[in-house]
Amino acid sequence: MEYSDFKIHHLDGYIQSLYIVEYADKLLLLDGGSRGDVMKIEYFITRTLKRPMSDLKLIVVTHLHPDHAGAAPHLRKKFNIPIAGHPELDYWYKGFSGQIQHLLDTLFAWFVAYKLRNKYKRVWFQPSLKPDYELCDDQMLPFFYDWEVLCTPGHTTHDISVLNRKERIIYIGDLAIKLGSKFNLPFPVALPSVMEKSLIRVSELDVDNILFAHGGVVNESSEVVFDIVRSKLKNYPPPKFKRVKWFTNLNRAIRKYYN
Ligand SMILES: [Zn+2]
Ligand SMILES: [Zn+2]
Incomplete structure (x- = not known):
């Protein structure tokens, strides 16, 4: 996709999309990709784009899940590329319940890869990232002053989306997903009432290019897309996932968010 100041390249990551601007x-x-995406990112930049890895100035991690934070620390270690994320990012897996959740999230990522019939790759990821730049609501990204940070929690306590107002594009991480032709909530929604506010916020933006981490690029108005997703909150969690709420309530970061 070509825009006036940049191109966006869409790569198929291990179980999610990756976008290189x-x-x-x-x-x-x-x-921040999955652990198994490191080589793919490196190959695309150096071989396909024929650019040095030093041109990669920033990795934005939208939240601390294996398919969004797995490759980032390895790219940082190998190429010294800084990571930017929410200040509460590293609180997500704190404590004993956090360790259990980290294990379950890793297993869930493997399960998704199995369902997608992807061949085995490493998914285990660091439960703490120590971002080099902390991103607060409404600030512009370091080095990329045309991209604005929006805090859009709900899936976790610390999700962010990034918005380019000039080109009317938003990258939403796991704020919503697209499965086939259907827009849906991510799994899990840790904070349903907070999620509703985030979905209302993005639905009111003047945006018509939505980059999904799960579902690719959608050229539709944000109002239409996010109103559909929000309507699904009425039936969340579905009956077979009722226990998810009990489990997410053990998470320290969620309890901290409400206090
Ligand atoms: Zn996620
Ligand atoms: Zn994801």
Whole structure:
């Protein structure tokens, strides 16, 4: 996809999409990918784009899940590329219940890969990232001052989306997903009432290019897409997942969010 100042390249990551925003003098990675995506990102930048890895100036991690934070620390270690994320990112897996959740999230990522019939790759990921840049609501991304940070919690306590107002594009991480032709809530929704506010916020943006982490690029108005997703909150959680609410209530970060 070509825009006036940059191109956006859509890569199929292990179980999610990856987006590389290419400017004449720099690259931006949305978002932190799965552990098994490191080589793919490196190959695309150096072989396909024929650019040095030093052109990659920033990795934005939208939230601390294996398909959004798995590759980032390895790219940082190998190429010294800074990571940007929400200040509460590293609180997500704190404590004993956090460790259990980290294990379950890793297993869930493997299950998704199995369902997608993807061949085995490493999914285990660091439960703490220590972001080099902390991203607060309404601030612009470091080095990329045309991209604005929006805090859009609900799936976790610390989700962010990034918005380019000039080009009317938003990358939403796991704020919503698209399965086939259907828009849906992510799994899980840790904070349903907070999720509703986030969906209302993005539905009111003047945006018509929506980049999904699960579902690719959608060229539809944000109002239409996110109103559909929000309507599904009425039936959340579905009966077979009622126990999810009990389990998510053990999470320290969720309890901290409400206090
Ligand atoms: Zn997620
Ligand atoms: Zn995801």
